[in-house]
Amino acid sequence: MTGLTFRKREEPAERLDLSPLTPSRLAGMAERDIAALAVGTSxxxxRVGDVFDVVMGDAATVRFEGGSHRFDRIGEAMETGEITVEGDAGVRLGRMLAGGRVGVSGSVGAHAGSAMTGGVIAIAGDAGERLGGPLAGEMMGMKGGTITVGGNVGARAGDRMRRGVIFVNGTADEDLASRMIAGTIVVGGRAAATPGRLMKRGTLFLCGGAERFAPTFVDNGPADLLILKIMASEFTRGEVGEVPFDGRPMRRLGGDTAVLGLGEVFLPL
Incomplete structure (x- = not known):
């Protein structure tokens, strides 16, 4: 049986809150009830039926045929199942995700994966600012799970990250991993200014180097560590796949000594 499909008719005139359209919430619902769900924000x-043609199927797999930067909060608080978006998505994609998988073939807005605790978010294009980061007033960002980004990420990706993995194939804007508490971030391209600012713990792999660091980072010299090979092997077998630091000589920086200072940054030699 095919999945439950939402086919976009045309670009909506307002931003939409699509958080009700998750597998567990849609399970057992009739087509007319799904079409009557409120998704407008003005x-x-x-309602769903005003924007989408609904093609019934197994609600464990939800598919959006046609995306939009106005499609906000897709997969929010999802616990199980799979959501696929053909095209772009708006802000807060997969916020508070606890399980399951959210895949986007295009790019997404700010705060994707914010406060997520598990599951997988796979973004083929770019991601906006504060990927995996907290909303204003929150004390922690991403707390588990895996995020992969095929393109670039905006400013302060991994802000206050507590646990989990973020992999970015492209570049990262300024202040990557700001205030990071723990977790792992891998960036294939170059990181803009001051990655790791005020990070307490955690690990950054900046395989394309960085523009500059805060002066409170300490250069520890070359790092030919067995654990790097083990980590690369584990990533290859998992959701992340092959990583750019596999087998490459790396240099280690410690910091940020302005705070706890137990974080580590690995750079190409």
Missing amino acids: RMGL
Whole structure:
């Protein structure tokens, strides 16, 4: 049986809150009830049936045929199942994700994976600012799971990250891993200014180097560590896949000594 499909008719006139359209919430619902779900964020009062043609199927797999930068909160608080977006998505993709998988063939807005605790988010294109980071007033960002980005990421990706893995194939904007508490971030391209600012613990692999660091990082010299080979092997077998630091000589920086200072950054020699 094929999955439950939402076919976009045309670009919506307002931003949409698509958080109700997750596998567990849609399970057992009739087509007319799904079409009546409210997704608008203005006085227009848009409902699912106003924006999408609904093609019934197994709700364990949800598919959006046609994306939009106005499709916000896709996969929010999802616990199980799979969501696939053909095209772009808006802000807060997979926020508070606890399990399952969210895949996007295009690019996404800010705060993707914010406060997620498990599961997988796979973004083929670019991601906006604060990937895996907290919303204003929150104390922790990403707390588990895996995020992969095929393109570039915006500013402060991994802000206050507590646990989990972020892999970025492209470049990272400024202040990557700001205030990082723990976890692992791998960036294949170059990182803009001051990655790891105020990080307490955690590990960064900046395989394309970095523009500059805060002066409170300490250069520990070359690092030919067995654990790097083990980590590369584990990534290859998992969701991340092959990583750029596999077998490459690396240089280690420690920091940020302005705070706890137990974090580590690995750079190409």
